Amino acid sequence: DAGVIQSPRHEVTEMGQEVTLRCKPISGHNSLFWYRQTMMRGLELLIYFNNNVPIDDSGMPEDRFSAKMPNASFSTLKIQPSEPRDSAVYFCASTQSLGNEQFFGPGTRLTVL
Amino acid sequence: GIQVEQSPPDLILQEGANSTLRCNFSDSVNNLQWFHQNPWGQLINLFYIPSGTKQNGRLSATTVATERYSLLYISSSQTTDSGVYFCAVGSGGSYIPTFGRGTSLIVHP
Numbered sequence: 389d390a391g392v393i394q395s396p397r398h399e400v401t402e403m404g405q406e407v408t409l410r411c412k413p414i415s416g417h418n419s420l421f422w423y424r425q426t427m428m429r430g431l432e433l434l435i436y437f438n439n440n441v442p443i444d445d446s447g448m449p450e451d452r453f454s455a456k457m458p459n460a461s462f463s464t465l466k467i468q469p470s471e472p473r474d475s476a477v478y479f480c481a482s483t484q485s486l487g488n489e490q491f492f493g494p495g496t497r498l499t500v501l
Numbered sequence: 502g503i504q505v506e507q508s509p510p511d512l513i514l515q516e517g518a519n520s521t522l523r524c525n526f527s528d529s530v531n532n533l534q535w536f537h538q539n540p541w542g543q544l545i546n547l548f549y550i551p552s553g554t555k556q557n558g559r560l561s562a563t564t565v566a567t568e569r570y571s572l573l574y575i576s577s578s579q580t581t582d583s584g585v586y587f588c589a590v591g592s593g594g595s596y597i598p599t600f601g602r603g604t605s606l607i608v609h610p
Contacts, residue, residue: 421597431587431600444597477542487532487596490589492544 390414392493394480400499406468409496412461413482421490422455422465423479431479437463438486470500503528503592507601514578514608522573522604524588532591532598533564535573539584547573547586578608 393412401407413420421436435445437457445455452471457463467474481492504527514520524533535547548555548562550571555562559578564571575582585605589598 430602433597436597479544481544487591489532489546489549490534490598491546492536495542495544497542 392480392482392491394478394493394496396496397494398497398499400501401470402501403471404469405500406466407470407474407498407500409465409478409480409498411463411465411480411493413463413480414491415461417482417484417491418460419483419486419488420457420463421481421483422463423481423492425477425479425495426475434465467498470498472500474498475500502595503530503590503599505588505590505599505601507586507588507604509604510602511605512607514606516578516580516608516610518578518608519574519576520578520606522575522586522606524571524573524590524601526569526571526588526590526592528569528592530564530566530569530590530592532596533571534589534598535562535571536587536589537582537584538587538603544587575606578606580608580610582606583608 395410422434434447435455440457455465477495479495481490506525508523537545550564552566559576561574585603587603588601591598
């Protein structure tokens with residue numbers, strides 16, 4: 389079975405540009421999570437969805453960040469405009485239901501110059 | 502929210518040695534996972550273990566929920582065990598896991 393799929397794996401962009409990260413959860417999983425990992429702050433939960441509905445976006449750092457889940461098999465995390473401090477590895481994870489085992493994608497390494 | 506503390510923060514071993522990693526948490530748990538983040542950055546599931554003991558090859562884990570800790574045992578360590586080990590805990594009415602800061606393990610040949 390395919391795991392969580394993320395694209396792109398690496399993204400290098402210039403400050404001010406729009407960045408869109410994509411995630412396909414494991415088929416049959418109903419909950420999806422976006423995390424950000426940096427050396428300074430570790431793994432931070434940005435937002436999570438349950439049955440395609442955003443439940444908690446309190447971890448989204450500011451209005452420049454937005455996330456959508458238009459259907460059960462696809463989610464996006466958008467940063468507009470991007471800033472150098474957004475440079476990090478962004479992970480997507482999914483679970484069959486809340487509280488169950490979480491599975492992570494390979495991550496997207498974002499560098500904003 | 503729940504506090505999750507992992508120890509030790511860093512660990513250096515020679516190949517073949519055994520080790521125990523600890524995860525302490527401040528509240529009752531409804532889910533707990535151990536992950537290994539390899540040197541390429543991938544987060545690999547090791548155990549889903551809100552209570553009890555599980556074993557998988559050279560690795561085993563025990564969670565004593567009443568005493569608010571979990572242990573990850575690595576026996577006969579190999580260089581491929583190097584990386585960061587994370588404990589993630591969900592508690593109370595929240596099923597959303599809180600991650601510890603991790604234990605960084607280096608295994609030398």
